[in-house]
Amino acid sequence: MVTTAIIQATGAFFRHGGGSFGAAGQLGAALASGGQRYFSSIPATSELKAVLAQKIPKEQARLKTIKQQLGSKSLGDVTVDMCIGGMRGIPGMLWETSLLDAEEGIRFRGYSIPELQAALPAAVEGGEPLPEGLLWLLLTGEVPNKAQVKSVTEDLRRRSAVPPHIKALLEALPVDTHPMTQLVTLVSAMQTESEFAKAYASGIHKSKYWEPYYEDTMNLLARLPTVAAMIYRRTYAGGNYIAPDPKLDWAGNLAHMMGFDDTSALELMRLYQTIHSDHEGGNVSAHTTHLVGSALTDPYLSFAAGMCGLAGPLHGLANQEVLRWILDVKADVGDSPSKEQLTKYVQGTLKSGRVVPGYGHAVLRKTDPRYTCQREFALKHLPHDPLFQLVSQLYEVVPPVLLATGKVKNPWPNVDAHSGVLLQYYGMREENFYTVLFGVSRAIGVLAQGVWSRALGLPIERPKSLTMEVIEKKFGFSPAK
Numbered sequence: 195m196v197t198t199a200i201i202q203a204t205g206a207f208f209r210h211g212g213g214s215f216g217a218a219g220q221l222g223a224a225l226a227s228g229g230q231r232y233f234s235s236i237p238a239t240s241e242l243k244a245v246l247a248q249k250i251p252k253e254q255a256r257l258k259t260i261k262q263q264l265g266s267k268s269l270g271d272v273t274v275d276m277c278i279g280g281m282r283g284i285p286g287m288l289w290e291t292s293l294l295d296a297e298e299g300i301r302f303r304g305y306s307i308p309e310l311q312a313a314l315p316a317a318v319e320g321g322e323p324l325p326e327g328l329l330w331l332l333l334t335g336e337v338p339n340k341a342q343v344k345s346v347t348e349d350l351r352r353r354s355a356v357p358p359h360i361k362a363l364l365e366a367l368p369v370d371t372h373p374m375t376q377l378v379t380l381v382s383a384m385q386t387e388s389e390f391a392k393a394y395a396s397g398i399h400k401s402k403y404w405e406p407y408y409e410d411t412m413n414l415l416a417r418l419p420t421v422a423a424m425i426y427r428r429t430y431a432g433g434n435y436i437a438p439d440p441k442l443d444w445a446g447n448l449a450h451m452m453g454f455d456d457t458s459a460l461e462l463m464r465l466y467q468t469i470h471s472d473h474e475g476g477n478v479s480a481h482t483t484h485l486v487g488s489a490l491t492d493p494y495l496s497f498a499a500g501m502c503g504l505a506g507p508l509h510g511l512a513n514q515e516v517l518r519w520i521l522d523v524k525a526d527v528g529d530s531p532s533k534e535q536l537t538k539y540v541q542g543t544l545k546s547g548r549v550v551p552g553y554g555h556a557v558l559r560k561t562d563p564r565y566t567c568q569r570e571f572a573l574k575h576l577p578h579d580p581l582f583q584l585v586s587q588l589y590e591v592v593p594p595v596l597l598a599t600g601k602v603k604n605p606w607p608n609v610d611a612h613s614g615v616l617l618q619y620y621g622m623r624e625e626n627f628y629t630v631l632f633g634v635s636r637a638i639g640v641l642a643q644g645v646w647s648r649a650l651g652l653p654i655e656r657p658k659s660l661t662m663e664v665i666e667k668k669f670g671f672s673p674a675k
């Protein structure tokens with residue numbers, strides 16, 4: 195007989211069919227309370243949802259006025275370069291949660307990263323912001339107080355039960371499946387839980403779409419740390435899973451369930467989860483989630499689609515590529531290379547027809563402030579780490595080499611240039627996993643915007659595509675035969 199149990203002793207729930215899920219004591223306690231049915235434990239109301247509900251009518255009215263009074267105004271021309279060059283610079287979507295300035299970097303609801311670090315409540319006095327606070331800010335546009343952040347942490351904890359089939363599905367995959375493929379598989383499979391899909395199927399009025407979308411958002415966010423940690427422990431720790439600690443916050447628990455309890459590692463995870471969350475709407479993972487969601491696909495499948503995009507090496511997978519590349523640099527030139535040795539190595543990477551991972555950006559034209567805040571974290575917590583020193587040296591060497599190509603528009607480091615070195619320092623050495631951590635964070639931004647997209651009734655996305663022939667004919671251009 196398959197035993198059914200919920201590991202409840204720790205305050206969050208993993209239901210499983212017998213076997214080794216959690217420490218033996220916790221498993222024993224769970225079995226004592228066993229036989230219960232899995233339930234998703236959705237609270238009837240939450241303060242966050244109530245604040246959001248108050249804001250929505252005003253924003254709906256605002257959008258209606260914009261449509262009526264400004265709908266026919268032009269936001270600029272579209273050049274042929276923009277059309278064939280990945281739609282760079284075309285203002286083609288509404289994205290409320292964050293805005294990217296090419297020179298200054300990201301602002302979340304108007305707040306820069308240093309401002310967030312000062313304004314959002316922290317787990318440790320003067321420490322890194324709690325991502326739950328950022329979620330509140332992205333959803334409501336307001337900086338929450340400590341009690342409000344605590345209410346989100348508790349709400350997420352109550353919702354954190356992972357459906358039973360997820361563990362079985364995870365363990366059915368080959369253990370060497372890339373962690374991003376595992377994430378996409380498990381997130382898609384959790385779609386069985388979608389409140390939005392159920393509500394749509396039973397004919398919910400469109401004015402109410404945002405409510406089940408919000409529930410899915412909170413449930414999915416609540417479960418992602420467990421799912422990510424399960425992937426990590428199964429792939430790299432023989433399936434020896436760790437139960438959550440009910441005293442910990444959302445990001446702290448992610449580090450804990452992965453097996454890292456150092457207080458600075460928890461702080462790093464809080465910072466990491468905050469800064470990777472949102473980068474306005476046009477990047478591949480955000481845009482994909484938005485595009486798929488615009489067909490009224492539920493948040494689970496939309497987010498899984500976004501994660502397929504994040505798994506690309508020019509986007510989120512770059513953090514994995516960066517660490518590999520840095521370790522290759524180290525293997526080639528040693529721990530304390532000269533500037534000349536590093537310059538030669540970077541030139542070699544370019545000559546071999548590859549990109550220098552962690553450098554460049556489609557929009558940014560300065561050093562990414564997400565890089566800068568990670569550098570500051572390193573200066574505070576690991577100033578003497580040899581890999582950090584190498585990253586610092588590369589910061590001086592790479593930009594002039596990229597500039598010398600004459601084609602790279604932004605030679606400066608992006609978020610991915612730094613994250614792997616920090617994770618590595620705390621023992622998270624498996625770089626294949628890094629993009630999963632990025633993905634957990636990205637969920638905060640894209641799902642918060644998803645709630646607003648449904649609340650504002652944004653339509654299905656459908657840009658116009660052209661053929662080369664149409665472009666040539668439009669400008670009276672005859673191609674050489």
Ligand SMILES: CC(C)(COP(=O)(O)OP(=O)(O)OC[C@H]1O[C@@H](n2cnc3c(N)ncnc32)[C@H](O)[C@@H]1OP(=O)(O)O)[C@@H](O)C(=O)NCCC(=O)NCCS
Nearest residue numbers: 508509512549550551552553554555556601602603604608
């Ligand atoms: C992020 C990225 C995809 C942006 O691409 P983009 O908007 O097309 O960038 P640009 O307009 O500056 O590209 C112009 C040229 O410079 C090249 N280039 C840009 N960044 C480069 C880099 N880091 N290393 C080598 N070449 C680079 C491009 O590949 C392109 O070459 P091509 O004309 O031969 O195709 C690009 O900078 C890149 O590949 N970076 C490395 C991967 C990375 O770190 N990704 C994470 C981004 S957060």
